[in-house]
Amino acid sequence: MIITNSGRQFHLSLEKHMRLTSKFFFLLTLLLTISSVRSQNSQHDYQETANKIFDTALQEGQAYEMLKELCLDVGPRLSGSPEAAAAVEWGRQTMEKAGLTNVHLQALTVPHWVRGSVEEATILNSISVGSVPLTVCALGGSISTPTLGITAKIIEVNNFDQVRELGEKARGSIIFYNRPLDKTKRKTFSAYSGAVDQRSRGAIEAAKVGAVAVLVRSMTTREDDVPHTGAMNYTAGVPQIPAAAISTVDANFLSALVKKDSTVNVNLKLNCQSLPDAPSANVIGEITGTELPDEVVLLGGHLDSWDKGHGAHDDGAGCVQSIEAIRLLQSMGLKPKRTIRAVLFMNEENGLRGGKDYAQRVAANGPKHIAAIESDRGGFTPRGISIQAEPTTAAFKKVMGWAPLLSAINADHFESGGSGADISSLKKNGTLTMGLLVDSHRYFDYHHSDNDTFDKVNERELQLGAAGMAIIAYVLANEGLPAPEHN
Amino acid sequence: MIITNSGRQFHLSLEKHMRLTSKFFFLLTLLLTISSVRSQNSQHDYQETANKIFDTALQEGQAYEMLKELCLDVGPRLSGSPEAAAAVEWGRQTMEKAGLTNVHLQALTVPHWVRGSVEEATILNSISVGSVPLTVCALGGSISTPTLGITAKIIEVNNFDQVRELGEKARGSIIFYNRPLDKTKRKTFSAYSGAVDQRSRGAIEAAKVGAVAVLVRSMTTREDDVPHTGAMNYTAGVPQIPAAAISTVDANFLSALVKKDSTVNVNLKLNCQSLPDAPSANVIGEITGTELPDEVVLLGGHLDSWDKGHGAHDDGAGCVQSIEAIRLLQSMGLKPKRTIRAVLFMNEENGLRGGKDYAQRVAANGPKHIAAIESDRGGFTPRGISIQAEPTTAAFKKVMGWAPLLSAINADHFESGGSGADISSLKKNGTLTMGLLVDSHRYFDYHHSDNDTFDKVNERELQLGAAGMAIIAYVLANEGLPAPEHN
Numbered sequence: 001m002i003i004t005n006s007g008r009q010f011h012l013s014l015e016k017h018m019r020l021t022s023k024f025f026f027l028l029t030l031l032l033t034i035s036s037v038r039s040q041n042s043q044h045d046y047q048e049t050a051n052k053i054f055d056t057a058l059q060e061g062q063a064y065e066m067l068k069e070l071c072l073d074v075g076p077r078l079s080g081s082p083e084a085a086a087a088v089e090w091g092r093q094t095m096e097k098a099g100l101t102n103v104h105l106q107a108l109t110v111p112h113w114v115r116g117s118v119e120e121a122t123i124l125n126s127i128s129v130g131s132v133p134l135t136v137c138a139l140g141g142s143i144s145t146p147t148l149g150i151t152a153k154i155i156e157v158n159n160f161d162q163v164r165e166l167g168e169k170a171r172g173s174i175i176f177y178n179r180p181l182d183k184t185k186r187k188t189f190s191a192y193s194g195a196v197d198q199r200s201r202g203a204i205e206a207a208k209v210g211a212v213a214v215l216v217r218s219m220t221t222r223e224d225d226v227p228h229t230g231a232m233n234y235t236a237g238v239p240q241i242p243a244a245a246i247s248t249v250d251a252n253f254l255s256a257l258v259k260k261d262s263t264v265n266v267n268l269k270l271n272c273q274s275l276p277d278a279p280s281a282n283v284i285g286e287i288t289g290t291e292l293p294d295e296v297v298l299l300g301g302h303l304d305s306w307d308k309g310h311g312a313h314d315d316g317a318g319c320v321q322s323i324e325a326i327r328l329l330q331s332m333g334l335k336p337k338r339t340i341r342a343v344l345f346m347n348e349e350n351g352l353r354g355g356k357d358y359a360q361r362v363a364a365n366g367p368k369h370i371a372a373i374e375s376d377r378g379g380f381t382p383r384g385i386s387i388q389a390e391p392t393t394a395a396f397k398k399v400m401g402w403a404p405l406l407s408a409i410n411a412d413h414f415e416s417g418g419s420g421a422d423i424s425s426l427k428k429n430g431t432l433t434m435g436l437l438v439d440s441h442r443y444f445d446y447h448h449s450d451n452d453t454f455d456k457v458n459e460r461e462l463q464l465g466a467a468g469m470a471i472i473a474y475v476l477a478n479e480g481l482p483a484p485e486h487n
Numbered sequence: 488m489i490i491t492n493s494g495r496q497f498h499l500s501l502e503k504h505m506r507l508t509s510k511f512f513f514l515l516t517l518l519l520t521i522s523s524v525r526s527q528n529s530q531h532d533y534q535e536t537a538n539k540i541f542d543t544a545l546q547e548g549q550a551y552e553m554l555k556e557l558c559l560d561v562g563p564r565l566s567g568s569p570e571a572a573a574a575v576e577w578g579r580q581t582m583e584k585a586g587l588t589n590v591h592l593q594a595l596t597v598p599h600w601v602r603g604s605v606e607e608a609t610i611l612n613s614i615s616v617g618s619v620p621l622t623v624c625a626l627g628g629s630i631s632t633p634t635l636g637i638t639a640k641i642i643e644v645n646n647f648d649q650v651r652e653l654g655e656k657a658r659g660s661i662i663f664y665n666r667p668l669d670k671t672k673r674k675t676f677s678a679y680s681g682a683v684d685q686r687s688r689g690a691i692e693a694a695k696v697g698a699v700a701v702l703v704r705s706m707t708t709r710e711d712d713v714p715h716t717g718a719m720n721y722t723a724g725v726p727q728i729p730a731a732a733i734s735t736v737d738a739n740f741l742s743a744l745v746k747k748d749s750t751v752n753v754n755l756k757l758n759c760q761s762l763p764d765a766p767s768a769n770v771i772g773e774i775t776g777t778e779l780p781d782e783v784v785l786l787g788g789h790l791d792s793w794d795k796g797h798g799a800h801d802d803g804a805g806c807v808q809s810i811e812a813i814r815l816l817q818s819m820g821l822k823p824k825r826t827i828r829a830v831l832f833m834n835e836e837n838g839l840r841g842g843k844d845y846a847q848r849v850a851a852n853g854p855k856h857i858a859a860i861e862s863d864r865g866g867f868t869p870r871g872i873s874i875q876a877e878p879t880t881a882a883f884k885k886v887m888g889w890a891p892l893l894s895a896i897n898a899d900h901f902e903s904g905g906s907g908a909d910i911s912s913l914k915k916n917g918t919l920t921m922g923l924l925v926d927s928h929r930y931f932d933y934h935h936s937d938n939d940t941f942d943k944v945n946e947r948e949l950q951l952g953a954a955g956m957a958i959i960a961y962v963l964a965n966e967g968l969p970a971p972e973h974n
Contacts, residue, residue, distance in 0.1 A: 055671045184542045186896055188947070221947060381868075381926050383897060409673055410870060410900060439868050439926055441947040460675070460708060460928040 049334065050405040050471045056328055057467035063324035064459040066094055067317060067379070071310035071454035078140075078307040079347040080112025080278035087303050091283035091319065091344045098327040100285030100342065108357045110347040112278040113141055115307055116271035121215065121244060124151060124265045128257060135247040137227040138272040139199060139216065140306065140350045141234070142243040149269035150174070150213050150242065156258050160197070160205045171210030174266055177202050178217045178255050180248070181444065188221055188440050189377070192447075195219060196230070203243040204235050213242045213268050217251040221444045225249040228449040229306050231350045242270050280346045282354045287326050289338040289477060297340045297476045298372035298431075299325050299469050302348035302355075302422055309452035313443060316454075317379025317462055318420075319344045321436075324463070325470035336477030338370065345422040348376070352421055359425030369431040371476045373469055374420025378446075379462040380438040382406070384413030385472060388424070388433040391416050394482035395432045402475050409464050413437060432481055434472075436465055536821065537892040537958045543815055544954035550811035551946040553581055554804060554866070558797035558941035565627075565794040566834040567599025567765035574790050578770035578806065578831045585814040587772030587829065595844045597834040599765040600628055602794055603758035608702065608731060611638060611752045615744060622734040624714040625759040626686060626703065627793065627837045628721070629730040636756035637661070637700045637729065643745050647684070647692045658697030661753055664689045665704045665742050667735070668931070675708055675927050676864070679934075682706060683717070690730040691722050700729045700755050704738040708931045712736040715936040716793050718837045729757050767833045769841045774813050776825040776964060784827045784963045785859035785918075786812050786956050789835035789842075789909055796939035800930060803941075804866025804949055805907075806831045808923075811950070812957035823964030825857065832909035835863070839908055846912035856918040858963045860956055861907025865933075866949040867925040869893070871900030872959060875911070875920040878903050881969035882919045889962050896951050900924060919968055921959075923952055 074090050077083040088105065095103040121134040152172055157163050158179040163170065177198035181191035199216045206214045218228035227245040234240045246254065258264050283303060289295065301318020305311020322342040329336065345354035362369055373385070384406065389396040396416065403412040418424075419433035427433045438461075446452040561577050564570040575592065582590045608621040639659055644650050645666040650657065664685035668678035686703045693701045705715035714732040721727045733741065745751050770790060776782065788805020792798020809829040816823065832841035849856055860872070871893065876883040883903065890899040905911075906920035914920045925948075933939040 054673070058670045058672075183545045183947075185545075186541070381928055413897060441868055441951075442945045445945065458929045458932065460670075464928075 046405055046475055049474065051408060052332065053328055053467050053470050054408060054464070056332055057463040058460065061324065061459070061463035061466065062098070062327060063320040063462050063466045064457070066320040066323065067312065067457060067462065068454055070316045070320065071312050076305050076307045076309060076311050077303065078113070079110040079280060079304045079350060080275065081307070084280055084304055084346070088281050088283055088346070091303055095283065095285035095323055095342065098323050099330045100323065100326055101288055103285040105281035105283055106358065106361070107279065107281050108346065108353050109277040110280045110353050111351045112275040113350060114273060114275060116144065116273060118269050118271040119244065120269045121246065122267045123254070123257065124267055126257060126261055126264055128261050134250045134254065134266070135225050135227055136215065136244040137229050138270045139232040139243040139245055140229055141232050141274065142270060142272055143240050144271045144273055145213065145242045145269050149267045151265055151267040152212050154254065154258055154264045154266050156255055163205045163209055166209055168210070170206065173211050174213045174215060174268065175202070175206035175211045176215045176254060176258070178251050180217065181219065181221050183221060188444050191221060192219055192444055199230050199245070200233055203232055203241050204238050207239045207241045211241060215244055215246045215266070215268070218245045218248050219444065220248055220447065220449070223248045223252070224451070226449045226451055228447060229308055230448045242268060244268060244270060282346050282358055283344040284341060285323070285326070286339050286341045287330055287336065290335045291337040293339050294367045295338040296367050296369045297338055297473045298343055298369055298423065299340065299473055300343040300345055300372065300374045300420065300422055301376055302346070303344040304347050304349055306349055306448045308448060309446065309450045310454050312452050312454045312457050313378035313446050314448065314452055315348065315376045317457060317465070318375035321375045321379065321462065321466040321469055324466035325473060328467065328470045329474055334474060336474050338477040338480070340473045340477050348422050355422035356425050359429065362426060363429050369426055369429060370481050371432040371434065372419070372423040372426050373434045373436060373472060374423045375436040375465060375469060376420045376422070377436065377438050377440050378443040379457045379465060380440060380442065381461045382409065382411040382436060382438050382465040382468045384411050384415065384437040386415055386417035386419065386435040386437050388419040388427060389416065398481060399432070399434070402472060405471050405475065406468050409468070411464070411468050436469060438465060533892055533962055536961065538895060539819065540815055540954050540957050541895060541951070543819055544950040545947065548811065548946070548950035548953065549585070549814060550807040550949050550953045551944070553807040553810065554799065554944060554949065555941055557803045557807065558799050563792050563794045563796060563798050564790065565600070566597040566767060566791045566837060567762065568794070571767055571791055571833070575768050575770055575833070578790055582770065582772035582810055582829065585810050586817045587810065587813055588775055590772040592768035592770055593845065593848070594766065594768050595833065595840050596764040597767045597840050598838045599762040600837060601760060601762060603631065603760065605756050605758040606731065607756045608733065609754045610741070610744065611754055613744060613748055613751055615748050621737045621741065621753070622712050622714055623702065623731040624716050625757045626719040626730040626732055627716055628719050628761065629757060629759055630727050631758045631760055632700065632729045632756050636754045638752055638754040639699050641741065641745055641751045641753050643742055650692045650696055653696055655697070657693065660698050661700045661702060661755065662689070662693035662698045663702045663741060665738050667704065668706065668708050670708060675931050678708060679706055679931055686717050686732070687720055690719055690728050691725050694726045694728045698728060702731055702733045702753070702755070705732045705735050706931065707735055707934065707936070710735045710739070711938070713936045713938055715934060716795055717935045729755060731755060731757060769833050769845055770831040771828060772810070772813070773826050773828045774817055774823065777822045778824040780826050781854045782825040783854050783856045784825055784960045785830055785856055785910065785913070786827065786960055787830040787832055787859065787861045787907065787909055788863055789833070790831040791834050791836055793836055793935045795935060796933065796937045797941050799939050799941045799944050800865035800933050801935065801939055802835065802863045804944060804952070805862035808862045808866065808949065808953040808956055811953035812960060815954065815957045816961055821961060823961050825964040825967070827960045827964050835909050842909035843912050846916065849913060850916050856913055856916060857968050858919040858921065859906070859910040859913050860921045860923060860959060861910045862923040862952060862956060863907045863909070864923065864925050864927050865930040866944045866952060867927060867929065868948045869896065869898040869923060869925050869952040869955045871898050871902065871924040873902055873904035873906065873922040873924050875906040875914060876903065885968060886919070886921070889959060892958050892962065893955050896955070898951070898955050923956060925952060
């Protein structure tokens with residue numbers, strides 16, 4: 001507004017201003033109305049689309065049949081094994097059959113560790129119980145023992161401080177890590193995170209004080225007599241010693257025995273070994289974007305598994321859900337503006353070569369990955385999405401706005417958190433990485449053990465997870481994301 | 488404020504008013520502050536208490552061990568069976584052991600139907616497949632067939648309209664009800680409700696048009712080769728005909744066969760029968776209220792089960808959760824103002840005698856039951872509470888306000904809906920009836936079949952349900968509820 005000394009001019013000016021303002025507000029109101037209607041329509045359409053995707057997934061889903069093949073025909077598929085090669089070919093054929101386009105392999109080499117045929121631990125001539133076999137299995141990456149095994153005194157510890165305090169007393173012993181998962185954690189993944197250092201670094205810390213082997217309490221929230229395997233590590237400059245998981249039932253038994261009889265000796269025999277790296281591949285397929293085909297929304301899981309059970313929840317489920325999500329969109333005639341790509345990553349369990357290699361290629365040659373969602377928490381009832389971004393970022397807020405699309409199945413719990421091991425390397429390229437959140441109370445009952453079999457997966461739960469991924473991927477592919485701020 | 492003609496008086500009056508107002512507002516503010524702090528403290532305390540209950544339930548829970556005993560030592564426990572009597576005694580002893588007070592039985596008589604040793608159905612001399620046995624089981628309450636069975640032509644239908652349309656064509660046939668559960672329903676209970684009329688009234692409607700027996704597609708969302716039993720009914724004036732459930736796999740097979748060969752005959756043999764009513768009991772135990780011991784918050788499940796599997800999810804889970812909820816409060820030294828009572832109801836499955844009898848006694852002699860929560864949707868991850876009241880009622884709103892107490896385990900989905908069959912009769916006494924909501928995608932995989940075994944229950948999920956019941960019962964017992972309006 002211009003204020004002058006002339007009353008008339010002021011009046012005119014004011015009048016003109018009012019007219020202009022009124023016009024401005026009229027236009028603004030019109031614009032806001034249109035945009036609100038558009039946005040409502042768009043939200044409304046997505047809600048309708050989401051409901052149809054759920055219907056289709058529940059009525060005509062194929063993820064469960066895909067998983068059945070992967071679990072029962074291919075079976076467990078540790079990196080470098082013939083079964084892993086079979087899984088790659090299964091993935092390629094399954095993507096083709098599901099109607100994905102641009103199906104191809106991305107070659108890489110992977111570690112090749114084999115369990116061997118011998119994994120035994122025996123309590124020797126205990127004054128209390130005599131000789132008793134224990135339920136154990138080699139941890140992934142462990143070296144073997146001599147053929148006759150290693151016989152040594154058991155020393156039980158709960159953490160690395162206790163190992164360091166042992167000092168010279170530990171020399172020549174077998175260190176027995178027995179800190180249980182914290183049952184009171186509301187999230188089983190938090191319980192796992194709080195205990196898994198024993199498995200991943202236990203052999204290193206024990207070897208530093210002269211121990212000759214380690215037994216590690218299985219990483220499960222249950223008491224069962226099944227050992228749960230998983231990756232262990234060595235480090236340069238520290239002697240490599242054999243490492244095995246012991247079932248939680250036998251960990252409790254051994255612990256009670258050690259308290260009564262401080263001289264318990266165990267003989268541990270493992271004939272696992274690491275072979276030269278083997279050729280393998282990530283498996284990739286897409287639905288091509290109609291408007292921005294060179295921008296990608298990735299859906300993924302990992303194709304390799306441990307050599308126990310069927311690798312059903314970890315992570316056959318994530319693989320078939322990634323394929324199924326695209327198949328659902330395809331079969332319903334939905335055409336996303338950007339490309340949605342399913343990637344079955346190889347070697348998540350013991351090397352992460354597939355995920356790292358994939359991210360390097362994207363960083364070097366593109367295409368631009370605006371977002372990635374991994375399903376690697378088991379094929380259970382979906383609960384929401386974990387977004388690997390600060391809640392203050394525009395991208396985070398935009399994705400949060402889509403949570404209501406999953407409320408029909410009570411999966412609208414979106415939160416800031418981790419994504420998935422395979423896709424986390426994409427984050428530094430500016431990709432918004434996310435993870436499918438599921439009800440995970442049962443996950444560590446099965447994880448990395450003979451318990452992780454096909455029959456533990458429920459078809460509806462698996463399908464709803466695939467549908468949730470399809471919905472969020474579709475909206476992401478159409479709506480895009482604000483440029484990454486702190487992502 | 489008093490306005491007079493005198494300026495001074497007005498001034499004084501105003502001054503006094505201001506002082507009074509100021510004093511009033513000061514007092515009001517003080518009051519509001521105190522009450523807000525109190526209410527915050529109270530909310531805060533309940534949140535702290537809730538968290539401790541979750542911790543204790545996860546760390547030191549006993550519901551899983553209780554369920555193991557009920558499933559593996561007592562086993563399935565159909566009303567009137569010796570196992571049901573064993574279950575009553577198990578319930579009494581388990582309540583005593585768990586430290587409940589005023590443990591007692593409430594005698595009643597129950598229907599006594601027995602399956603017998605013969606339940607067979609065979610396709611006879613089909614031109615396509617020859618003679619093929621089908622997987623069937625008698626529906627609960629069915630009469631037997633003659634010893635050599637009933638042989639008749641199969642007519643497939645999907646609903647009662649089709650039965651009525653058949654008219655005379657149905658005479659002498661076996662009506663085969665084959666409408667599947669609607670997979671697209673987000674809630675499996677809705678899918679079940681939409682199909683279960685075939686099982687409950689199918690024999691009546693078929694007999695009206697002269698059919699001689701019925702086969703009913705199993706009430707499950709899965710394709711499996713296990714028949715799922717359940718209650719069926721007869722009605723006065725309509726002939727009673729035998730009724731059996733057929734597995735979904737064999738229902739699909741039979742349906743395909745009937746389409747190819749319209750003259751498929753099946754021989755059905757059942758030797759089930761109804762015996763005279765048998766004595767039984769509800770089992771009751773409490774933690775006595777410190778201030779209003781004669782007002783009761785009820786927690787319940789049903790002790791009887793079908794004679795298949797272990798009755799683990801249906802409803803061993805609800806029974807042990809009801810006991811465990813009180814044991815948790817007791818073991819933590821929490822003393823509710825009102826009495827919290829666990830009731831293990833007898834005969835939910837085929838008569839509801841326990842629930843009806845209990846409500847009649849309460850109506851006649853009290854004590855006043857302000858609220859009741861039943862767990863009878865399986866021992867799965869708790870998701871919230873279903874409140875059997877209109878959302879406009881004060882009681883509904885009050886309970887809704889406690890939902891955040893369960894948000895730490897993502898079980899804060901409280902909604903208006905059904906409660907539980909056993910407690911629904913209490914509603915007319917003015918009791919607010921509620922049901923524990925759980926993740927129920929797997930429920931009808933197991934329901935009423937050999938699949939409903941102990942190993943299908945996860946300890947954490949079961950314990951969290953018990954904890955959720957304990958928390959809401961404790962707050963209800965302390966805070967009470969507004970008088971029922973439309974409850």
